[in-house]
Amino acid sequence: MAERLVGYPAPDFTAETAIGDGSGFGKASLADYKGKWLVLFFYPLDFTFVCPTEITALSLAAAEFKKLNTEILGVSVDSQHSHKAWINTSVNDNGLGKLEFPLAADITKKIAKDYGVLIEEEGIALRGLFIIDPEGEVKYQVVNHNDVGRSVDETLRVLQALQSGGLCPMNWKPGQQTLSV
Secondary structure, eight states: OOOOOTTSBOOOOEEEEEOTTSSOEEEEEGGGGTTSEEEEEEOSOTTOSSHHHHHHHHHHTHHHHHHTTEEEEEEESSOHHHHHHHHTSOGGGTOOOOOSSOEEEOTTOHHHHHTTOEETTTTEEOEEEEEEOTTSBEEEEEEEOTTSOOOHHHHHHHHHHHHHOSBOOTTOOTTSOOBOO
16 A cells, blocks of 8 residues: 655655666766755656656656756656667657656666555556655655556646645636635
8 A cells, every 4th residue: 555655755766767868878866856846757667658648748848847946757667778768769659759857767666666656566657746845855646547647737737836835725826826824
């Protein structure tokens, strides 16, 4: 059973990555994002069908996230080599093309397990998305069934609500009033 992470320090991690432009490899750790917001998202596997729709949509919105002092990191149980191959495969061939953020390899499945999104019997992650604040606290988590993609617009809205510092009612949008207590 997955545990609630909201309100607690994000589980620490260090992982090998494929650089988003497909040029090579790097590393990412939670500490790399200190002082910034982080959208950390998990997806089941490379070279699948729903995953590229989410990953490319997040990449297209990366500039909007950057304006909000927010970085993006994708994670799956595939290797950094598989990630790089997928990035370097054209969109027309079920590839990703170039991305504005790295993809992390979680071959040991430890990161997915620590974030409560690992489907143990299948050895893959659910579609989990976490917003982590600049101090490393999980502020938001959502987990979807693997058949259903997530919403970039909703992720941006929640991020902006969290950054507003106020109490945001249902369907709050940037520019609207927060609640007074």
